[in-house]
Amino acid sequence: MxxxxxxxxxxxxxxxxxxxxxxxxxxxxxxxxxxxxxxxxxxxxxxxxxxxxxxxxxxxxxxxxxxxxxxxxxxxxxxxxxxxxxxxxxxxxxxxxxxxxxxxxxxxxxxxxxxxxxxxxxxxxxxxxxxxxxxxxxxxxxxxxxxxxxxxxxxxxxxxxxxxxNNDLYEVCKTPLLLSNCKEVSVIVYRTIYNSKEHYAIIIGKPDYNEPLVRVHSSCYTGDLLKSLSCDCYNQLHDAIAMMTNTDGGIILYLNQDGRGIGLINKLRAYSLQMNYKFDTVDANAMLGFDDDERDFVHAANILKKLDIVKICLLTNNPKKVIELERYGIKIIKRVELITQYNQYNDSYIQTKFKRLGHIEPK
Structure with a gap:
């Protein structure tokens, strides 16, 4: 046995x-x-x-x-x-x-x-x-x-x-959560079968599960937690929460794949190359040996299917997310633009996303 x-x-x-x-x-x-x-x-x-x-x-x-x-x-x-x-x-x-x-x-x-x-x-x-x-x-x-x-x-x-x-995952727990700007929130934790990474579905308000507004957000320790000025992740996350709070609700899929999938330590290494040698984020990743974007959005699609959701409005400026989710069986009814917030420290990073990573600049 x-x-x-x-x-x-x-x-x-x-x-x-x-x-x-x-x-x-x-x-x-x-x-x-x-x-x-x-x-x-x-x-x-x-x-x-x-x-x-x-x-x-x-x-x-x-x-x-x-x-x-x-x-x-x-x-x-x-x-x-x-x-x-x-x-x-x-x-x-x-x-x-x-x-x-x-x-x-x-x-x-x-x-x-x-x-x-x-x-x-x-x-x-x-x-x-x-x-x-x-x-x-x-x-x-x-x-x-x-x-x-x-x-x-x-x-x-x-x-x-x-x-x-093997991209199977299972639900670990579910709990209500009180946010400063939204009191009707629940968080569902999912754990992958094979590498035991945890991903989260943050359900804001009372979304329409037939065609909910969804934001697929990859973890960013420096931005989401430390509010780094070098990227726009903090603003994207909290603007998405605010948009969902002020409308009919929505779902944020928070995926554990920092640094576009290379991990936090390697992201910090890439930051060091950018700061000390003036490389952009694409070249810094390449110099470490990584692709432009190492992320995989299959877990986002699988979480949506666990929630019995197969059609969504996707809150993103990244067409790769649209392509990836549709490849994994999620129909994108509409892509909703997310306003990008510039500052003097992240302007070149955001321009790199538009010019080299294929992101679509909001109108």
Whole structure:
């Protein structure tokens, strides 16, 4: 008898090992890679890699590589390998933006499994830089024996795919809540099955569940809580609450995906690049190795379905949300503009959203 989901457990154990700086093996059809997170790698582990092989690589995303070198044609590739010789090379790659005349050498094409190493790093909200070596085993049994002898976790590619694709969630609790400008509010907490992240439905007033006004709002610790002037998140959230309070009500879906999905720590790193090196939010994300927007709105769609809602009026300036929600089975009856509030500190950020992220400027 098994008292747990073995496949889910294997992925979550692997994620825990990655966060501790430990290596894991990812495998598929007699192909094997051993990888660890560059960001938290200890030198003694690097030396152990050198015992295995002299061919040691860092897997890097194409958008980061594009910023690191203008002379290399990345084409349509999403990942590359950089061959490295010593531990100091890792620091150079992590901190290349602080150096002048940094030269990229030994660029190689990536292997198929490298993508899954990067995917796992993004799940842990560590920087998407993987130290990788190719491993050779006679078969999976031999690989498992090696892992047992070396206390290394192994993970099949299909387990990673299945883990990422399981977007089920369930209701944890529901409670009334009193807000300063609205006394008729309830909050429903949902928890995802696979990564245990929590998302929230904030129901304002008495919305029409046939076609409610809905705001899909991604968490922003610096804006929503600290009222940062560098973004417009605080104003968007509270303007949405005010709009719903002053009309027939509405629903705010508050999703736990700070920094457009890269996590709070990486968002703060991106802020540092913007403040110290004058990059915009898109380039700062790319320099860290992330896409423009790493968010997924499937949980918003699933929460609406839990509430028996399939048609909504969406309060947003972001057409991607319209496309994503409709892709997941929610019909957008109308897109409602949300007025953007400028100040001297967030003007360039807001202009970047219009010019580079495809947001529609309110009229």
């Amino acid at each position: 098994t008292f747990y989901n073995k496949e889910k457990n294997s992925v979550e154990r692997a994620l825990s090992e990655i966060r501790r700086g430990m290596p894991i093996i990812v495998f598929d059809h007699n192909s094997y890679i051993l990888f660890a997170a560059v960001e938290i790698l200890e030198e003694d582990l690097f030396e152990k890699y050198k015992i295995i092989t002299s061919n040691i690589y860092v897997v890097i995303t194409a958008n980061k590589l594009q910023h690191m070198t203008k002379d290399y044609d990345i084409g349509k590739e999403k990942f590359f390998r950089l061959q490295i010789d010593n531990f100091e090379d890792l620091s150079d790659i992590l901190n290349w933006h602080k150096q002048q005349n940094y030269q990229i050498q030994n660029i190689k094409k990536h292997k198929a499994l490298d993508e899954y190493a990067i995917s796992l790093l993004k799940m842990t909200e560590l920087l998407p830089l993987a130290l990788v070596v190719d491993m050779e085993f006679k078969n999976d049994v031999a690989m498992q024996k090696w892992c047992s002898e070396n206390d290394v976790i192994y993970l099949k590619k299909s387990n990673i795919i299945n883990y990422k694709q």
